[in-house]
Amino acid sequence: MSEEPLIGVYICHCGGNISDTVNVEMVKEAASLFRGVKVAQTYEYLCSNPGQDMIKKGIREHRLNRVVVASCSPRMHLDTFRQAVKSAGLNPYLLDMVNIREHCSWVHDEKESATAKAIALIRGAVERARYLEPLEPKSIPVEKKILVIGGGVAGIYASIELADKGYQVYLIEKRPSIGGHMAQLSKTFPTFDCSACILTPKMVYASQNPNIKIVTNAEPLNIRGSPGNYKVTVKIRPRFVDEDKCTACSECTKCCPVKKPSEFEENLIEEKAIYIPFQQAVPNAYVIDKDYCLYFTKGVCRLCERFCKGKAIIFDQKEENMELNVGAIIVCTGYEQLNLKKFGQYSFGLHPDIVSNLQFERLMLQSVHRPSNGKTPRKVAFILCVGSRSNSSNGMEYCCKIGCMNAIKQALLLEKAVPDAEPWIFYTDIRAHGKGYEEFYASARNHGVKFVRGRAAEVMPNGDEVLVKAEDTLFGMQIEEAFDLVVLSPALIPNQGTLELAEMLGIDLGSDGFFLERHHKLRGVETKREGIFIAGCAQGPKDVRETTMESMATASKVATFIGKGEISVSPEVAYVTSEKCNACGICIDYCPTKAIEEAQNEVAINSISCIGCGICVPICPREAIDLNHCTDSQLIAQIRGVCEGETTSPKIIAFLERTTAYGSADLGGQNRRSYPANIRIIGVPTTGRLGIKHLLHAFAAGADGIIFIEGDDSAFSEEQLRNHVIELKKRLHTFNIESLRLVSTTTTLPQYEKMLDLFETFTERISRIGSLPKERRDEIRGKLGGL
């Protein structure tokens, strides 16, 4: 530190909220004697204009270069006071706040101990202030381009929405055509809109929009960079047909001698090895399936090449990589259906007339028939919840959300197509929660669809027909009926490759395996990582209406993120001292946001991706990493300041993660819930910021017990906290400190009762164990010199 610290301490009465319990004059006297303090003053309301003016005047008159404000929670007024010191010409990061209201005057009744605690907290802040350094937030330009992964209805809608706003969009799709599952559907519920009629115009619009570049047969290979500036490598598999030259005249497919099952038709019919996925495919071009084509399997044929008038066939086309620079990424990778063969009791695959609901969509579009004999089915069973709402190992816990309405739609469509049809729906519970859905269900009942309340127990092929066995649970009787066709509604699961993509992007999956949103209620289309968004079934099962609405919401969020043209990044991030780093790479695995990357002979921390959690700092074996605005020297000075001095016993330091856990303690204060005054709270980015060194400094300086409290939604997970604390306890043991002196827990914001109960029980525990003897403290202090 070059300049001598000149610190001003300002103590707020808060109109009695503080001064009724804390003797502020006594606090002022004590503070004015602290090392480096030039001036200490009190005021009725520091947050008021005259209060702020007092601070500004102090900065100018006493040429203060550090300011400590002791008042309410920094969650309340940190910005206010930062603005105040900034307008007086001081860097806002040279200010520190002490919470003597929520964490002191509101939670303690006894004047003497509350005053002593306030003095101790201010001493900590003054000590810390000596080490504060000026910091500037960074501003980074954002690439105004977007990558959309997945070309189903979610991806198409998000792309169109953003392209119409004027952004450049890359829409990549792993199959040869965009369209996704919606392109396979017959009609949509509950309005019977023709699925192709509402989707394909959007597909064409997307393909003709100059702001959208559609890349099919493509998948992301790797993603680097940081929010606003992602660098993506996209792998493009060869189509073997020139998209621009192909006129989709179908000459090639006529001459092709090889047949294969059609993926788009759900394997119900066959197509040629050179094929177009469906009539309205975008791009409207043929593609060769390498696994079936005679040229690729046996090295002969090439008939299509001869018949193609446009010379569009390119047999030697190679796999290519495409590099993209984008500001944001939207994940729209959708869903797939659970493998029905996992459910032996439903005999899927043993009889052609047992089909999935997606297969039935295709059957209806091909004119309703039984796959076994081509005849019209009359009696059809729809079996719901196959693998959904299940706790067993072969099923999924969640509801597929579309099964009920889809079965009702299919039953009604069947009745329209086959006048004497007899559709039966075997259901567990009918879920009709969308607009117009309950009415849709009622109309199906009115149309004579038979509803059986009971999950089907067994489906058995029986010669020409298929038997379904179930319990009618409303009647309490077993049913065994023969059907012409049985349609199963499988659970929806995340698309293949979801896990790999999540790892590539550095975002989380929920317990259901789908991509996890940042916040269930408030940030539903964002992910843990800035600049990466989700839409559609990639986030969880949904129907078409929900998907399109979510896509538009996502597009709006992306536009907000990118639209400003730059993003402001907090300077409170970790940094590496190159001389100390030996590139061991231990920190890389611990970083929750993938902000650390290996560079030449050292690691580099991306200050845009870094969220300043500080988990990497104590992990580094060479102490090469430190965290701006919560540096080791600042933190240790604060710990020592809070612990030293007065003789409160037992002295307990509670380290609270500064968003959720700290806010929870604030709530306790707002509710005037009292707890022992010997608890001293220090806010930290996460409790993962703290290493053995900090604990030892606390014990050496007078602490008798330490509490870690982490927010339940923190970047430092409950499991990490548990392991971290186990490790710290082991280390404490080697320093002859009982592991019982350290305790940890997690909390949600409203759960302050639990936290405050812990404060009480832990104080009792430490009182029982007794204070740490002076010799032991001296011993630790001696060893700390060598650490």
Add this chain to the structure above:
Amino acid sequence: MEVISAHTIAPHLVNPLFTKEVMEMRGGEKILDCIQCGVCSGSCPARFAMDYTPMQIIRMVQLGLKETALASSTIWICASCYACTTRCPRDINITVLMSSLKNLALREGISTKIETKPKFHRSFAEVVRKYGRIHEPELITKLMKKTDPEALFHNAALGLRLWRKGKIRLLPSKIKQRNHLLAIFEKASKEEI
């Protein structure tokens, strides 16, 4: 049948502790997960002979209808085929639950409508304990003494015919090292499997 015929659940039949008691028994751990989908009842091959369906028994446990559940014929008719258990989407071990309920019914002395069933189980276990394998004439004699002694005379001729055809033996045969078997019985009686 009292419950159904009354059309309301009589308060005196509800024992709230019953649910907890069953949850602590084998097979009862996940009883609250049941969503009454009916796969168990639809799968049960012995359903026709039961007074309540397996699904209804689980509902009774959820509601605390102890007497009704333990007096049902269902728990005794269960053939332990495991069809319900393998198919249950909520991972409830219904088959083992039925055994646990049988044990509980015996312990609580609650008689069932089919009285022969528990007696048969007892006699069977006694014979196996004695020889290490089954001996039909003794099993039948024991069971009929307990249920209907007169039937012994009616069935004597049938027994003779079976013996002549070599289907049953008059004298029992014992396994070697019966002490191992007794240890198993000992353990089983403690754990109440």
